[in-house]
Amino acid sequence: MFWKGRNLYILLAFILLAMFASSVLTLTIVGPFSFAEQGSGVSGSKPGASGFTQQELKKLSTTYELIQSQYLHEVDRTKLIDGAISGMLGSLNDPYTTYMDQKEAEQFNDMLNSSFQGIGAEVSLEEGRVKVVSPIKGSPAERAGIRTNDIILSVNGEKLDGLSLTEAVMKIRGAKGSQAKLQVMRGGAEPIEIVVVRDDIPIETVHSEMLDGGVGKIEVREFVQNTAKAFKEQLKALEDQGMKGLVIDVRGDPGGMLQAVVEMLEHFVPSGKPIVQVEDRTGKREQTVSKGSSKPYPIVVLINNGSASASEIMAGALKEAAGAKLVGEKTYGKGTVQVTYQQELGDGSNIKMTVMKWLTPNGNWIHQKGIEPDIAVEQPAYFKASPMSKKTTLKADSLGDDVKNLQLMLEGLGLSPGRTDGYFNDKTAQAVKTFQSRNGLPVTGEVDTKTAQSIEDAITKQIRDPKNDLQLKTAVDTVKKAIQ
Structure with missing residues (x-):
């Protein structure tokens, strides 16, 4: 969640889709903010909080001198000051609290005010490493196989260790059509290389369709400025078609603006019931209360570990205040609120700082815990297969993660490899030959770059086919049972 300065300007956090920084895991709240003065630490509401003691000033000044x-070596004065600020914020060990110098802040603002291109994944900086929160649905990152919790180690050979989050984001961003060769570590295994071709990032945030049995489905990809309006229009269109039940899909949705999700939730949460709560460091809470009404039909929300922030507010509110069922996997777990301070610094730089936490209608804080589904459903194993590194040709007696991922993909394509433990046996070779024969490739039983890419393309098509989406199928079945 994200306020900009004390005046609560709306921040279009989604622009960082080009390569989301951690701030995109934020929400924008529009309206009075009574906690700002007492909780920011800027106004000096507590004794001694308004500035440094003489001893502290002397210590800082002496170090500088x-x-x-x-x-x-001679050191640039501005660099020292920026380093001191970064050091103070870094000592908080909060991945969502960061400093941007003038150049970084300018680049950040440019991304907010222009069209953008990149790979389309949201990241945070955790323990000095760039961690993927969620690839954006339909983005180049998702198509290339980037996943939630991936650690990006380098970009085009440039290591990201030691960089600020903003610096890392700038390395990953780039012009449409250019390649970002990412070295990625996943689940403690050996790093793999994933090549992502940068592109325009899709900005369509809401997609709806009517499924069999009068079940409507609305997919929400982000919560941004126009999302609530599009959601309202598409919800009405489904209702006008005689919708009997609704599935709301926020899988892989990294969040966005609180005002958007509040407006959307007011279509479902009865008037007078809380939608979300915020709490400052003193424990004082404020509620955002619905002014809307409930719906007569059943609702199911699809969630996974890429559902974060505003997505979690939606899931939590619909479950606790509107009686909806949650289907899928546990959510990401982002329950804090950030404010950006730029005017206060006065030189074009800014500080983004965590100032409070948000809670569900029942007062649950989901930070670093996530929200558990009512009905837990995992996708088939091949949904989680990683792209092969393509560094060497895989053949009989090959061992390793590449072979294991190959076998998972072959199994997903209905070609039994005999095993999925990462050993390339005769049955795996026969499955490869069958695939090659069906797809007009040289029938060798070995997996070179061309065969590997063809297998990955085929499994991607399989994953995108709704008929193979077990979570969606379960959600639809749950709605149909409730209709009956």
Whole structure:
């Protein structure tokens, strides 16, 4: 969640889809913010909080003078000041609290005010490493196989260790058509290389369709400025078609603006019931209460570990205040609120700082815990297969993660490889030959770059086919049972 300065300007956080920074895991709240003065730490509401003691000032000044006068190399004054601020914020060990110098802040603002291109994945900086929160649905990152919790180690050979989140994001962003060769570590296994071709990032945030049995489905990809309006229009269109039940899909949705999700929830949460609560560091809470009404039909929400922030507010509110069922996997677990301070610094730089937490209608704080589904459903194993590295040709007696992922894909394509433990046996070779024969490739039983790419393309098509989406199928069945 995200307020910009004390005036609560609406921040279009989704623009960082080009390569989301952690701030995109944020929500924008529009309206009075009574916690701002007492909770920001800027106004000095507590004794001693308004500035440094004389001893503290002397210590800082002495350190600065020693560096300027004694350090081996001459140091830029601005660099020292920026480093001091970054050091203070870094000591908080909060991945959502960061400093942007003038250049970084300018680049950030440029992304907010222009069209953008990139790979389309949201990241945060955790323990000094760039971690993927969620690839955006339909983005180049998703198509290339980037997943939630992937650690991005380098981009086009440039390591990301030691960089600020903004610096790392700028390395990953790039012009449409250019390649980002990402070295990715997944689940502690050996790093793999995933090549993502940068592109325009899709900005359509709501997609709806009518499924069999009068079940409507609305997919929400992000919560941004126009999402609530599009959601309202598409919800009405489904209702006008005689919809009997609704599935809302927020899988892989990294969040966005709180105002958007509140407006959307007011279609379902009865008037007077809380939608979300926020709490400052003193424990004082404020509620956002619905002014809307409930619906007469059953609702199911699809969630997974890429559902974060605003998605979790939607899931939590629909479950606790509207009686909806949650289907899928546990959500990401992002329950804090950030404010950006730019005017206060006065030189074009800014600080984004965590200032409060948000809670569900019943007062549950889901931070680092997520929200559990009512009906847990995992996708087939091949949904989680990683792209093969394509560094070497896979053949009889090959071992390793590449072979294991190959076998998972072959199994998903209905070609029995005999095993999925990462050993390339005769049955795996026969499955490869069958695939090659069906797809006009040289029938060798070995997996070179061309065969590997063809297998990956085939499994991607399989994953995108709704008929293979077990979570969606369960959600639809759950709605149909409730209709009956």
